[in-house]
Amino acid sequence: MSDLITAVEVSGALAAAGGLGYAKVRAPRVWWSLVGLPVVRVRFAVTYRATMDVCGLTVQPSRVRAFMVRTVARRSDVLPVPPQVRRVRYSSTGLRVTLRLPAGLEPADVSAASARLRHAWGVYSVAVVESKPGFVELRMTGYDVLRRVRMPRVRKLAGPLVVPVALREDGSAFVRDYRAVPHALTLGANQSGKSMYQRNLIKGLASLDVALVGIDCKRGVEQGRFTSRFSGFATTPDEASGLLDALVGEMESRFDLLSLHQVSDLWDLPASLRPVPLVVLVDEVAELFLTSAKKDEERRDRMVMQMVRLAQMARAVGIYLEVCGQRFGSELGRGATMLRAQLTGRVVHRVNDRQTAEMGLGDISSEAMMAACSIPPDRPGIAVAGDTSGGWSRIRTPEITADDTAAACRKFAHLTPNIAALAPYRPNPSIRVGDFPAFDFTTTLATPRAATE
Incomplete structure (x- = not known):
């Protein structure tokens, strides 16, 4: 009986793994929602500060912040300051992270490091968009959305044209x-x-x-x-x-x-x-x-x-x-x-x-x-x-x-x-493709004659 239970468990695990592999190729949205998104979210939360530091996206803290760390927190080492995460939103294709840039960083600095951020967090691509002064949005995609185009729902258009x-x-x-x-x-x-x-x-x-x-x-x-x-x-x-x-x-x-x-x-x-x-x-x-x-x-x-x-x-x-x-x-x-x-x-x-x-x-x-x-x-x-x-x-x-x-x-x-x-x-709507008669090639061909004539 125990062997049967073990076989069922192993078969179930193999079927689940095979299903996820199939979904990754044929249904990437399902794979991303079930597997990719949780993994990337945890990786982002755990490695965010270290990733920003090695990518050169941190700045030295202000004097007020350094004073507060030394006097209140009783720490002698003052760590560099990365951009502050303000908002994280999820979707069926990726996630978007809104960052508040500290003094000394500009959106171009984050754009220059987008390829390094992509490899660090294991996503397909990272695009950087400036939302308003002092804020940027990291638009991460978990897979190649351009391989099979599926247009998103546009709830409300911004204008008449x-x-x-x-x-x-x-x-x-x-x-x-x-x-x-x-x-x-x-x-x-x-x-x-x-x-x-x-x-x-x-x-x-x-x-x-x-x-x-x-x-x-x-x-x-x-x-x-x-x-x-x-x-x-x-x-x-x-x-x-x-x-x-x-x-x-x-x-x-x-x-x-x-x-x-x-x-x-x-x-x-x-x-x-x-x-x-x-x-x-x-x-x-x-x-x-x-x-x-x-x-x-x-x-x-x-x-x-x-x-x-x-x-x-x-x-x-x-x-x-x-x-x-x-x-x-x-x-x-x-x-x-x-x-x-x-x-x-x-x-x-x-x-x-x-x-x-x-x-x-x-x-x-x-x-x-x-x-x-x-x-x-x-x-x-x-x-x-x-x-x-x-x-x-x-x-x-x-x-x-x-x-x-x-x-x-x-x-x-x-x-x-x-x-x-x-x-x-104005084109004539009554004339469509296929309304014209077929061309008669016999009316334009000359009558063949023998070469001896």
Whole structure:
């Protein structure tokens, strides 16, 4: 009987160990909640002071503190002071620790030691975020949350034009806030996940009270199936030139409206008078710059000038740019660098050359640029997101099919506003992919003749 009990106990222990091993690979959230989090929490509590000391994150105590230790505690040795732990919060992906920095330390000191803290506490990553002056937050993740993207629940969005589009490496949602970052540049090579990022963005925008305008000079192969939600659409450089002229005209009419009511921003107008916000989605920006003949250079210069005007002034009237491309550099032509300087948000996927990453992230952070250059090709969707304020993080967009995005656009097609300036470029919703007859190749082939004729 005792042998049977021993066998059952051993089998139960092996099954539990096997279950935890399976959960670590297939269900990392379960493994982290059951095993990883308790272990890391105990390790953090036991080794916190020693870890901060060896990582150089302690300072000498003040004279008052040293006097109190010597006189009240009756100790001759006064230990260095580490940052004070103010709050510890737990989640299914990691934990967050709020620290109060002592005099003499700054957030950059903690950021420089983030890799050492990660190894000391045995977590996957440690990100340092300055919450307010004198306080920093350590965002620890217990496993690779970007391996299988699972978007967290966003309880309340911060504004009317906020769209969650990706997952950050600290487990939080990466949101696209057009009022905070009006214009953005998204770069990425083929099969890097750039189109997936755009699909998530269009799907999120489809349910909002906003007008969408698409420019896809690849004959509409990327954005063509989403036109049921578009107020304007261009598929050739000639159409794009006319559409950009119409957008500039719409911008000028909105400025006249702001001037009439003596306000400087679209959102200062009463809701009854406020025009609908407008997001311009450019799929491949290089197609607007490149020309094959000298006669097209005048059209190219005009399109670039109109895009630069929109990037410089359109934010105040609720027109926002979302520019995408595989390659972006100064060799595209006159106006490329000027346009890039106006695009505050930057999202860089895997790129084929260092110069593209430098054009996207070089003015943000050298570390961000190196992170973009090291994205492996077998992990599409991973990107480095930042803005010109200097902050950056790794993100990954969830996998979504074009059919899912097209279904969302059809579901919210009734929200598509009619803008008079864009009426000539309004796509016909009755024409969809597959409605065109098959091409008859027999009508174009010459009748074969014998070689002796």
